[in-house]
Amino acid sequence: MAFDIEMIKGVYAQMKERVDAAKSVVGRPLTYSEKILYAHLFDGTASEAYKRGESYVDFAPDRVAMQDATAQMALLQFMQAGKPKTAVPSTVHCDHLIQAKVGAKIDLQDAINKSSEVFNFLESVSNKYGIGFWKPGAGIIHQVVLENYAFPGGMMIGTDSHTPNAGGLGMVAIGVGGADAVDVMAGMPWELKMPKLIGVKLTGKLSGWASPKDVILEVAGILTVKGGTGAIVEYFGEGAENLSATGKGTICNMGAEIGATTSIFAYDDASERYLRATDRSEIADMANELRDYLRSDNEVYENPEKYYDELITIDLDQLEPRLNGPFTPDLMTPVSKMKEIATKNEWPTTVEWGLIGSCTNSSYEDLSRAASIAQQAVDKGLTTKASFGINPGSEQVRFTADRDGILKPFQDLDAVIFTNACGPCIGQWDREGADKEEKNTIVHSFNRNFKKRADGNPNTYAFVTSPEMVAAIAIAGRLDFNPMTDYLTNDKGETFKLEPPVGEELPDLGFDVEDRGYEKPVEDGSKVEVIIKPDSERLQLLEGFQPWSGENIAGAKLLIKAYGKCTTDHISMAGPWLRFRGHLDNISNNTLTGAVNAFNQETNKVKNQLTGEYGAVPDVARAYKAAGVPSVVVGDENYGEGSSREHAAMQPRHLGAVAVLVRSFARIHETNLKKQGMLALTFTNKADYDKIQEDDTFNFIDLVDFAPNKPLTIELVHKDGSAEQITVNHTYNEAQIEWFKAGSALNLIKKQQA
Numbered sequence: 001m002a003f004d005i006e007m008i009k010g011v012y013a014q015m016k017e018r019v020d021a022a023k024s025v026v027g028r029p030l031t032y033s034e035k036i037l038y039a040h041l042f043d044g045t046a047s048e049a050y051k052r053g054e055s056y057v058d059f060a061p062d063r064v065a066m067q068d069a070t071a072q073m074a075l076l077q078f079m080q081a082g083k084p085k086t087a088v089p090s091t092v093h094c095d096h097l098i099q100a101k102v103g104a105k106i107d108l109q110d111a112i113n114k115s116s117e118v119f120n121f122l123e124s125v126s127n128k129y130g131i132g133f134w135k136p137g138a139g140i141i142h143q144v145v146l147e148n149y150a151f152p153g154g155m156m157i158g159t160d161s162h163t164p165n166a167g168g169l170g171m172v173a174i175g176v177g178g179a180d181a182v183d184v185m186a187g188m189p190w191e192l193k194m195p196k197l198i199g200v201k202l203t204g205k206l207s208g209w210a211s212p213k214d215v216i217l218e219v220a221g222i223l224t225v226k227g228g229t230g231a232i233v234e235y236f237g238e239g240a241e242n243l244s245a246t247g248k249g250t251i252c253n254m255g256a257e258i259g260a261t262t263s264i265f266a267y268d269d270a271s272e273r274y275l276r277a278t279d280r281s282e283i284a285d286m287a288n289e290l291r292d293y294l295r296s297d298n299e300v301y302e303n304p305e306k307y308y309d310e311l312i313t314i315d316l317d318q319l320e321p322r323l324n325g326p327f328t329p330d331l332m333t334p335v336s337k338m339k340e341i342a343t344k345n346e347w348p349t350t351v352e353w354g355l356i357g358s359c360t361n362s363s364y365e366d367l368s369r370a371a372s373i374a375q376q377a378v379d380k381g382l383t384t385k386a387s388f389g390i391n392p393g394s395e396q397v398r399f400t401a402d403r404d405g406i407l408k409p410f411q412d413l414d415a416v417i418f419t420n421a422c423g424p425c426i427g428q429w430d431r432e433g434a435d436k437e438e439k440n441t442i443v444h445s446f447n448r449n450f451k452k453r454a455d456g457n458p459n460t461y462a463f464v465t466s467p468e469m470v471a472a473i474a475i476a477g478r479l480d481f482n483p484m485t486d487y488l489t490n491d492k493g494e495t496f497k498l499e500p501p502v503g504e505e506l507p508d509l510g511f512d513v514e515d516r517g518y519e520k521p522v523e524d525g526s527k528v529e530v531i532i533k534p535d536s537e538r539l540q541l542l543e544g545f546q547p548w549s550g551e552n553i554a555g556a557k558l559l560i561k562a563y564g565k566c567t568t569d570h571i572s573m574a575g576p577w578l579r580f581r582g583h584l585d586n587i588s589n590n591t592l593t594g595a596v597n598a599f600n601q602e603t604n605k606v607k608n609q610l611t612g613e614y615g616a617v618p619d620v621a622r623a624y625k626a627a628g629v630p631s632v633v634v635g636d637e638n639y640g641e642g643s644s645r646e647h648a649a650m651q652p653r654h655l656g657a658v659a660v661l662v663r664s665f666a667r668i669h670e671t672n673l674k675k676q677g678m679l680a681l682t683f684t685n686k687a688d689y690d691k692i693q694e695d696d697t698f699n700f701i702d703l704v705d706f707a708p709n710k711p712l713t714i715e716l717v718h719k720d721g722s723a724e725q726i727t728v729n730h731t732y733n734e735a736q737i738e739w740f741k742a743g744s745a746l747n748l749i750k751k752q753q754a
């Protein structure tokens, strides 16, 4: 048993009381999401009603899940907190660092050879701090979470954007950055703006070729890639109750593509069936006792327009399969219109690859429905016109599907069975010929289809669809193939139409597996040694940042005055730098290299005031640091927008910057800077941005009086010796000022721990 039953009992034990209290404080019936949110307040029972889309609220999630790429820095930071164990049950899943090339066995061994130091580190650190470890090949994080950890009424965070997949089993599950995971694992409150609510009422029942994937492809078409921002999408209605738990997982998973905070379905019979099939009857029994609390109140279902900020209705009876793409997941085309639209847009209609898998669509049901299509081709003596690849979602799914003969028709069609991992979905695909950058089309059952995402080729037109449609299109080899109307011809000249897919929601014989790939941590991890090679390029133990000296900071030099947009990608680029995510010093060599210098409009070329010469931003920062000179970063509006990547705050701090002074911040980045012990400041008068000159020195003249709601004063000393003072604002509260004084939030936790 991988899940923590005592924790779940604890959540259910307080659910009724907390939800009832919230209802009386809020003074109206509650939606299911609100029930879960109010049941997970960090301070316990609700004492006030929070405004959706406005109030910032401290939550206490029940679990944390991390994938291998993001877990590295999260865990390196967590080690700084000085805690013997994580405060909540947590898991690590090795799924992103495995490249798909020739097939599961060889590819997996290859990944282990290439990334063993990262896997060994994650394994040892998990063992030490009581974290469940899922080995490479065990499966994709969200499928493994759905099978083992998701539970109705729970709340979790995960360091991956498709964490909302667990909403299929009634959980508020939110994708976050590593710094947030560290907070929760260290027992700190986790802050979130109270989300807005979008209701999606599903009527009718899916039939024929329509699948749960088509529901979310339709929603993405309606709401677009930004339409869900800051909101939880809550699905309900008789149509919702006609879906399987894994089908609901597919829908929730792709809520990330419309920017939603998360997506969720209420607890129902399908959830119960899935819990029992995955060996969690104890949870199903407890959930049955709480059914009224694991769904919205009846009044919400009767008058949804009163309780949701936005309401959409979709009739499942009318839904036909869709293909979304290319290059964006919200460009929705119903299969019956594809011929016309593909011709109009000159999309290449010959399909080169069909890929089934990813966290979105790799359940037993998905594979069995796609297999029913593949079997028809085998029976008629057809081969696939396109190449065909499958990534099962977990070893449990793969083993069971293999036992039940579900993989056989794929193998008969010469499909490659890749490792139970992300593979092509995250660009971990060594696709032959991709470097030629030829224009071509692929179809897949994944969630994202941005340029270059799957194979690095900017000219690959990727279309997102259901696994059964991928199978049909791979067989036909054409993007505009409509299996409901079009015929296929075999070598004997016989023509026929494919029958609609049939599949099993759950395996009749139950799930089975020989080795799930799970490693339970030891009870007492105090003796476990964390494995990091001293000369490793990819991993580096963190040293706590220096605490504040208690004096005003004087003589700080301008590192860069960034012009215009400066996102977390400009501050800490991704791409090839991903391999250094666990090595702060090495990844710091990309610090602000994408930011435009306001004085010369060039990137990665700033003046070193100590020598008068120009150099790369990281080099100049290192020169100041070596000389014991603090530095300051200046930026424009919405500085640090983009991802919640904590590296963007840690790197400048590591290179000796003490403050980031901007016109305005993206909120998450501002908080990340505070957590890393930096001064995150904004110009009181935005026009003062223009006063900053290339050779400026910054003297903080009243930092010793740093207090909430009190602006600070900086003296700017210009090259000609003239000086002027500016006021700068900040949003630090008492507790956050303590982070600054201690050198970082983690230093403070460590101090308190000691």
Ligand code: F3S
Pocket (backbone or CB within 6 Å): 095, 140, 141, 142, 160, 162, 358, 359, 360, 421, 422, 425, 426, 446, 447
């Ligand atoms: Fe992996 Fe792709 Fe999901 S990268 S976690 S399979 S979105």
